[in-house]
Each structure stands twice: as C-alpha cells, then as structure tokens.
Amino acid sequence: MMATMTASAEATVSSQPKMTARDVKVFYGEKQALNGVSIDVHTDLVTAFIGPSGCGKSTFLRCLNRMNDTIDAARIEGRIELEGHDIYAPDMDVVQLRARVGMVFQKPNPFPKSIYENVAYGPRIHGLASSKAELDAIVEQSLVRASLWNEVKDRLQDSGTALSGGQQQRLCIARAIAVDPEVILMDEPCSALDPIATAKIEELIDDLRGRYAIVIVTHNMQQAARVSQRTAFFHLGTLVEYGDTAEIFTNPREQRTKDYITGRFG
Ligand SMILES: Nc1ncnc2c1ncn2[C@@H]1O[C@H](COP(=O)(O)OP(=O)(O)OP(=O)(O)O)[C@@H](O)[C@H]1O
Ligand SMILES: [Mg+2]
DSSP states (O other), X not given: OOOOHHHHHHOOOOSOOSEEEEEEEEEETTEXXXXXXXXXXXXXXXXXXXXXXXXXXXXXXXXXXXXXXXXTTEEEEEEEEETTEETTSTTOOHHHHHHHEEEEOSSOOOOSSBHHHHHHHHXXXXXXXXXXXXXXXXXXXXXXXTTOHHHXXXXXXXXXXXXXXXXXXXHHHHHHHHTOOSEEEEESTTTTSOHHHHHHHHHHHHHHBTTBEEEEEOSOHHHHHHHOSEEEEEETTEEEEEEEHHHHHHSOSSHHHHHHHTTSOO
C-alpha cells in the first residue's frame, strides 16, 4: 500500500536534484531561526522534515517557494536553486515560482468557491487551458490524481468548504497539482485529519512520488517512516542529520537524532 522502510532503503537517486539549498540562514529581525541549512531534494524521493516545535521546519519549507517574502521581518541568506536557477535572483518571477513549487498547508484552506473553481483557478490565471473543454480536462485529471474525483464528480459546483476535512485537504492537493508543479511542499498536511483521512493522504503522497518532488513536514514519526525515503532532522535551527529514512530511524548517526526519534524530547 504505502512505501515501507525496506522499500525506502532500496530507493535510488536516479535524477539530478530538483532543488538544492546551500547554507541557508533565516533571520526574523535580530533573531536567527536557521543556522545554515544545506539539502538536496529529488523528484523520485519524498523528503520528510522532522524535529521539535520551533526548530525551523516551516521556516525552511517556506524558503523553498519564497513564502517567507510575505513575512516582513524575515531575511534570508544562502542560495536555493530550482533546476540550477537561483530562486532569489532578481529576475525570478515569484508567482511562476510558486506555481512550480506548490504548497499545501496544515489547515485545509479551500477558497470559498465551488470544487471546480478551486481547481480551475490556478490553470486559468496561468493561462494553461485554451478552451473550456481543456480546463475541464485539467480539473478532472487533477482531482483524479488527488484521489478525490470519484467522491466529487457529481457535485463539482458544490462549495469546496462543504467537503470533509480530509476531502478539503485532497482538494488543496488537487489545486496545487492543477498548475503542473515540479515540487509540492506540505506543512503538516495531516495534523488536522482523522486516521482514515490521514491514511488516504499518505497513500496519495506515495502515488505522487516520482511525478513531483515532495517535501513533507510532520510531527508523526510513523508517518515520516511510512511516506518518506529521505528524512531531515532539525533541532534549534540546525539541520542535524539528513539521510535515508530507514537509516535515520534505525541507525541515526547523531545522539540528538536518536533522542528525538525515541521520544526523549520534543
Ligand atoms: N513570522 C515570524 N516572526 C518571527 N519569528 C518567527 C516567525 N515564524 C517563525 N518564527 C520563529 O522562528 C523559529 C522557527 O519557527 P518555525 O515555525 O519555522 O518552527 P517549526 O519547526 O515549523 O515549528 P512547529 O513544529 O511548531 O510548526 C521559532 O523560534 C519561531 O518563533
Ligand atoms: Mg511549523
């Protein structure tokens, strides 16, 4: 059903990294929140970010599509590339970047519009469809990929906010997929969901692997072990350890990693 730890140990890196981060530091005013993070993200691997509250997971995730730009006090140093291009370069189109590097948040946040419009909105503003039929096809395909189509195909004009929490989160994933992204960032996408809805999202993440580079922040160790092939452990703004998920959970190099994954702190 889902990626297992054994499968992840066998996962090989067949591609160039989709994104690379080098020595990324983030400051909120005077306060430093990240102390120089370097990481590669691959299309054929799901990468999990774990670590105690306040260690900088969301801060780093937001750097990857420049969502930190929206926080006045935030300042970033270092370099982040998407397919070799500096995403902080002056000529980078940030709207375009956020379509290429989509984001799914902790709390499902569908627009107060119909299910159809939630998914059609991005393709429309990015001019991805030249006819209504084409737009319909993108909406259908995105909902299929997000494993939501069968549940909503007869009610596409109902409001997105009328769906269950788990359905809303899959709608948000469909919305991210609709603009044909290369990377999908997910910040605790299951923390507001029940176990069944969570299992559905985890299955979906595994299905999407290979097509998109996926980065997921999670507080749930079992989830990280189930869905990811690479795990990054953050502590106090530092990337303590990054490697094969099975390795991190069975044989971590760092004592701090061991203490965290065995529940000694966090
Ligand atoms: N908008 C902000 N303004 C000022 N400081 C911030 C802001 N966002 C985060 N911080 C600080 O940066 C540090 C890292 O926060 P961040 O939200 O990245 O942690 P996190 O690992 O995602 O935590 P959690 O697991 O609780 O979501 C914390 O000390 C936090 O207080
Ligand atoms: Mg966070």
